[in-house]
Amino acid sequence: MYSPTGDSLAVREDSNLVSHSPYTDGFDDGYDYDAKPIGDYNRYLKLVATKSLSSIVEGLSAIGRPVTCLIYTCFSTWVTDVAVDHGITSVPFWVQPAISFAAYWHFFHGFEDLIVAKSGDRYSPVEFPRMPPLQIRELPTLLTITSPEDPIAPFLAAIREMCAIMDASKNKPKLLVNSWREMEVDAIASIAGVVDVYDIGPMKTEGRASIFSPDTKDYMRWLDDQDDASVVYISFGSYSLFSKEQVEEIQKALEVSGKPFLWVLRRDNMLRLPEIDVSSAGNGMVVEWCEQARVLEHRAVGCFVTHCGWNSTSESLARGVGMVAMPQSLDQGGNAWLVEKVWEVGVRAEVGEGGMVMAEELGRCLREVMESKEVRKKVEWWKERVSGVMENGGFLDSRLQEFVEDVDS
Numbered sequence: 001m002y003s004p005t006g007d008s009l010a011v012r013e014d015s016n017l018v019s020h021s022p023y024t025d026g027f028d029d030g031y032d033y034d035a036k037p038i039g040d041y042n043r044y045l046k047l048v049a050t051k052s053l054s055s056i057v058e059g060l061s062a063i064g065r066p067v068t069c070l071i072y073t074c075f076s077t078w079v080t081d082v083a084v085d086h087g088i089t090s091v092p093f094w095v096q097p098a099i100s101f102a103a104y105w106h107f108f109h110g111f112e113d114l115i116v117a118k119s120g121d122r123y124s125p126v127e128f129p130r131m132p133p134l135q136i137r138e139l140p141t142l143l144t145i146t147s148p149e150d151p152i153a154p155f156l157a158a159i160r161e162m163c164a165i166m167d168a169s170k171n172k173p174k175l176l177v178n179s180w181r182e183m184e185v186d187a188i189a190s191i192a193g194v195v196d197v198y199d200i201g202p203m204k205t206e207g208r209a210s211i212f213s214p215d216t217k218d219y220m221r222w223l224d225d226q227d228d229a230s231v232v233y234i235s236f237g238s239y240s241l242f243s244k245e246q247v248e249e250i251q252k253a254l255e256v257s258g259k260p261f262l263w264v265l266r267r268d269n270m271l272r273l274p275e276i277d278v279s280s281a282g283n284g285m286v287v288e289w290c291e292q293a294r295v296l297e298h299r300a301v302g303c304f305v306t307h308c309g310w311n312s313t314s315e316s317l318a319r320g321v322g323m324v325a326m327p328q329s330l331d332q333g334g335n336a337w338l339v340e341k342v343w344e345v346g347v348r349a350e351v352g353e354g355g356m357v358m359a360e361e362l363g364r365c366l367r368e369v370m371e372s373k374e375v376r377k378k379v380e381w382w383k384e385r386v387s388g389v390m391e392n393g394g395f396l397d398s399r400l401q402e403f404v405e406d407v408d409s
Contacts, residue, residue, distance in 0.1 A: 027041070038151075046078040068407060069090065072091075072093065074158050096331045097178070098197070099335075100331035101177065104143070107143050111126065116146060122135065122137040126139065143156070172196050174407075176200055177200065202311075202315075202318065220298070222262070229299070231303075232259045232261040233261070233304050252359035253359040253360075253362035259303075259370070262290070303321065306326065308323070308336045309335070317383070321379065322345050322372075323346030325346055346375065347368050348365075
């Protein structure tokens with residue numbers, strides 16, 4: 001590891017092309033976000049990590065491997081200061097879909113007052129340039145923050161800063177996006193006039209680390225025993241927490257459907273709901289975590305009930321599984337819009353009183369996704385298209401190579 005002053009260089013080469021060089025954020029023992037303001041962390045991070053990364057750049061140059069470009073996300077805009085100090089290029093990488101970036105970009109370029117004024121009506125329409133109308137509920141939830149004291153307000157500020165840095169670019173700014181132009185024709189067209197978009201996604205997610213340990217239950221063997229396209233797979237990602245009432249509604253929907261199911265119910269959800277026996281919902285299996293890519297590839301899985309995080313959404317699209325969308329926050333409403341309105345590979349479950357999806361509504365969605373011939377036809381079409389561009393040496397590789405050549409020039 002690096003010392004807090006960033007005065008050492010340690011580059012580990014895993015191949016002729018890729019090396020790993022860690023840097024410190026100044027909190028190698030962790031940071032207590034519950035007890036300390038996130039703003040304090042961000043300020044100290046910028047001071048320490050800037051020096052640490054600068055040391056890496058200098059060290060690589062000293063051994064004959066000069067850095068020509070630094071790629072950063074919206075939460076590491078301090079990287080651009082290092083790039084300026086060393087006279088090298090920096091380019092942001094948007095890890096979410098293009099639709100969410102387009103929404104943020106237009107929000108900061110003329111639409112802020114309109115969106116804030118409409119934020120109280122989740123069905124109110126907003127029309128961005130060269131895009132179909134979107135409802136407030138389909139925009140990133142960060143855009144509806146009205147108080148700077150909101151705990152997640154710093155995240156919106158970080159994205160605002162990234163867009164301001166792009167605005168200050170002498171030339172047309174470049175942007176790497178974790179999406180593919182044919183998946184998001186309108187969103188990319190909406191920003192293409194002001195930003196050079198390099199669509200290098202959806203990126204493969206096999207083998208990525210998880211903050212949870214895989215469940216020891218043999219869910220893959222259980223899937224082997226199920227009929228083709230018969231299983232409902234339910235997972236809401238790494239951060240979603242549901243109320244007892246919402247879990248009960250999901251349970252009721254599964255009981256009525258009679259479908260076999262694989263339900264990922266994280267330990268923190270289980271501990272909050274000890275009196276609920278979700279395994280009583282019928283022919284199913286409940287696990288704490290699983291290897292999602294393997295599950296979605298399995299022939300038995302016929303529907304994915306998902307929060308519509310971008311990785312989950314693109315994984316399902318690439319593997320040919322129809323979706324029931326239950327978006328919770330951030331970019332997920334826009335992803336649900338893509339699922340239902342653009343790709344037509346699933347439906348969005350409508351919320352009732354208290355913001356819950358009721359059992360009857362979820363049951364309707366399950367039937368529509370698993371029984372509709374039109375949904376199945378669209379699912380198969382998109383599977384062939386998306387899995388094809390993700391192949392090694394395919395379109396996405398060529399787009400990344402094009403980006404490298406443009407930076408070098």
